Amino acid sequence: MSEFAEIILEGKSYQMPVVEGSENEKAIDIASLRAQSGYITLDSGYKNTGATTSAITFLDGEQGILRYRGYPIEQLAEKSNFIEVAYLLIYGSLPTEQELQDFSDRIRRHTLVNEDMRKILDGFPSTSHPMGILSALISSLTAFYPESLNPNQSQEEVDLSIIRLLAKISTIAAWSYKNSIGHPVNYPKNKLDYCSNFLHMMFAYPTEDYEINPVVVDALNKLLILHADHEQNCSTSTVRLVGSANASLYSSVSAGISALWGPLHGGANQAVIEMLEAIKADGGDSKKYIEKAKDKDDPFRLMGFGHRVYKNFDPRAKIIKKAADEVLTALGINDPILTIAKELEEAALNDPYFVERKLYPNVDFYSGIIYRAIGIPTDMFTVMFALGRLPGWIAQWKEMRENKEPIGRPRQVYTGATERDYVSIEKR
Numbered sequence: 001m002s003e004f005a006e007i008i009l010e011g012k013s014y015q016m017p018v019v020e021g022s023e024n025e026k027a028i029d030i031a032s033l034r035a036q037s038g039y040i041t042l043d044s045g046y047k048n049t050g051a052t053t054s055a056i057t058f059l060d061g062e063q064g065i066l067r068y069r070g071y072p073i074e075q076l077a078e079k080s081n082f083i084e085v086a087y088l089l090i091y092g093s094l095p096t097e098q099e100l101q102d103f104s105d106r107i108r109r110h111t112l113v114n115e116d117m118r119k120i121l122d123g124f125p126s127t128s129h130p131m132g133i134l135s136a137l138i139s140s141l142t143a144f145y146p147e148s149l150n151p152n153q154s155q156e157e158v159d160l161s162i163i164r165l166l167a168k169i170s171t172i173a174a175w176s177y178k179n180s181i182g183h184p185v186n187y188p189k190n191k192l193d194y195c196s197n198f199l200h201m202m203f204a205y206p207t208e209d210y211e212i213n214p215v216v217v218d219a220l221n222k223l224l225i226l227h228a229d230h231e232q233n234c235s236t237s238t239v240r241l242v243g244s245a246n247a248s249l250y251s252s253v254s255a256g257i258s259a260l261w262g263p264l265h266g267g268a269n270q271a272v273i274e275m276l277e278a279i280k281a282d283g284g285d286s287k288k289y290i291e292k293a294k295d296k297d298d299p300f301r302l303m304g305f306g307h308r309v310y311k312n313f314d315p316r317a318k319i320i321k322k323a324a325d326e327v328l329t330a331l332g333i334n335d336p337i338l339t340i341a342k343e344l345e346e347a348a349l350n351d352p353y354f355v356e357r358k359l360y361p362n363v364d365f366y367s368g369i370i371y372r373a374i375g376i377p378t379d380m381f382t383v384m385f386a387l388g389r390l391p392g393w394i395a396q397w398k399e400m401r402e403n404k405e406p407i408g409r410p411r412q413v414y415t416g417a418t419e420r421d422y423v424s425i426e427k428r
């Protein structure tokens with residue numbers, strides 16, 4: 001028997017259907033509430049609103065569970081690689097050997113970007129943040145591939161846009177970095193795998209040979225996998241919302257990049273490193289900063305702790321913490337800010353203030369330490385997040401399109417002035 005929720009308004013009862021997900025999550029479908037009763041629901045910041053149904057990523061914030069297409073994040077981070085995970089997210093199942101080969105080969109063949117893109121890049125001042133460049137250049141792909149603007153493209157054409165985007169984003173990201181430091185860009189080397197090619201474009205000099213370190217490649221694969229999707233977060237919801245207006249894949253993803261840029265979203269990993277650096281410069285006393293974080297009159301905020309949906313350990317943080325230890329050991333790096341990070345975590349996990357508020361380290365807390373160790377500059381951290389999140393954005397955009405979801409259009413409760421007459425300027 002179907003389940004209903006009863007809503008009583010002004011003494012009248014309305015029955016709203018209950019929708020159940022494959023992991024027994026339940027939601028009240030209120031789509032017809034306004035038409036029936038005149039009422040809307042209000043949920044600022046969408047704390048309790050399901051904007052869609054989705055078969056891509058399952059997240060249980062109470063238990064600390066994260067799965068892509070049913071596969072636990074722990075298994076994917078240990079056994080898979082970024083391109084395989086991208087295929088899984090976008091197409092719904094793990095590829096066969098042949099499918100993976102074809103998918104990787106197609107991405108490799110599309111890594112080159114139009115030379116005019118370099119001219120656009122050259123127009124950015126050296127003060128540009130690489131996230132601004134990334135968002136602008138991804139949007140400018142619509143100029144090079146205008147056919148992508150057609151909302152009625154065939155699946156084959158959409159697949160080509162997907163391949164182009166996955167291939168070109170790493171070239172654009174690395175070029176935005178090279179441009180910011182005034183160095184010549186490196187062209188992609190298509191014999192390399194995805195992560196190695198990115199490292200080559202980021203770090204090679206035309207004047208020297210560049211050796212790709214497999215430890216760094218492994219670390220990068222892991223970080224990108226861990227960031228690849230996170231259900232309806234701010235940037236992903238942006239991609240779906242923009243895409244719901246029939247905007248192209250490139251414009252929708254460009255909007256997602258802008259959302260991710262915000263310090264409350266993807267910019268948090270940069271903020272964590274800056275905080276750890278500041279603590280180090282102040283003598284490295286983590287206990288002092290724990291006390292500052294608890295003092296409501298102190299503006300200091302402990303970055304990288306707590307999460308809107310995790311009320312338990314962020315499963316990605318557990319994996320990244322272990323990886324940070326392994327990578328730094330393998331590279332022979334002794335980074336004092338890793339020690340400060342561990343001390344902060346230890347102190348917070350044993351302090352009733354943090355325990356009661358369920359403030360656990362999140363994905364941003366340790367990722368910056370690995371990025372630093374592998375030579376990624378701080379203002380590229382959020383770009384790295386975008387590289388990782390791309391398959392998730394693509395998968396969510398594709399799902400939204402295939403489900404023929406209507407244009408996203410929230411309502412509001414108006415709180416402004418009621419009707420009044422225009423007053424001419426001399427009478428104001």
Ligand code: MLT
Nearest residue numbers: 229230233234265308363
């Ligand atoms: C993410 O991975 O997108 C962040 O943890 C933010 C979120 O899920 O809200």
